[in-house]
Amino acid sequence: MPSMPDGQPELPALVRQATASCLRAPVLGQSFFNLMTARNALRSQLRERAYFNPDLVTESMVDAQYAVAHQAEALLAPRAYLAGALGTDVSESLSALRQPMLLVLGEHAKPSPWPCVAEYARRAPQARIAVVSNCGTLPHEEQPEYFCKTVLHWLDAS
Helix, strand or coil: CCECCCCCECCCHHHHHHHHHHHHCHHHHHHHHHHHCCHHHHHHHHHHHHCCCHHHCCHHHHHHHHHHHCCCCCCHHHHHHHCCCCCCCCHHHHCCCCCCEEEEEECCCCCCCHHHHHHHHHHCCCEEEEEECCCCCCHHHHCHHHHHHHHHHHHHHC
């Protein structure tokens, strides 16, 4: 099955269209979105998919994610994602860039970013890859001190 640039398997077109249509339906769409963005669902996503160490997920983090997910027009992003409108492949554009790049990723990121990272590194050989050990999808949040040191070291060397 083909995958999206974020590494997620690409949903068949009919499934994407049906899901996007459901999200556009006023009552059904808002209800489905509310289920996906309920505090328990957000907590679960952070603990099971975003963070390697689930003990780092706090209620204040869940509250912040909840607040973002319940802003006006917040439903537009998942609609666009499911419709395939956010799956922009930037790998070809990277070939034109000459600036130094740093790709920072968590060792245990889900889904695995390695297929995309390998392609980006192939197209942009000036890119440096930094892997944060014992970290999931959000290294800048899960290990902010290490992340900042990594970026500062890279900036000093560039």
